[in-house]
Amino acid sequence: MPTYKCFKCEKKIQNTNLDKRFVCPNCGGKIFYKPRKVVKKVKAV
Numbered sequence: 001m002p003t004y005k006c007f008k009c010e011k012k013i014q015n016t017n018l019d020k021r022f023v024c025p026n027c028g029g030k031i032f033y034k035p036r037k038v039v040k041k042v043k044a045v
Contacts, residue, residue, distance in 0.1 A: 002015050003027060004033065006032060007033060008024065008027050008031065009027040010016060011027075013026075
C-alpha cells in the first residue's frame with residue numbers, strides 16, 4: 001500500500017484513509033506527496 005505524506009502537517013497517511021475523500025484526516029489539507037525511500041546521490045563532474 002502506498003503511503004502519502006501531508007504537505008501541511010507532515011503526517012503519514014495510508015491509502016485506505018484516502019479512498020473516499022482525498023483530504024488529510026488530521027488537518028484538512030489537500031496536498032499530498034509520496035516520500036522517497038532511497039535517495040540516489042550522483043557525483044558532479
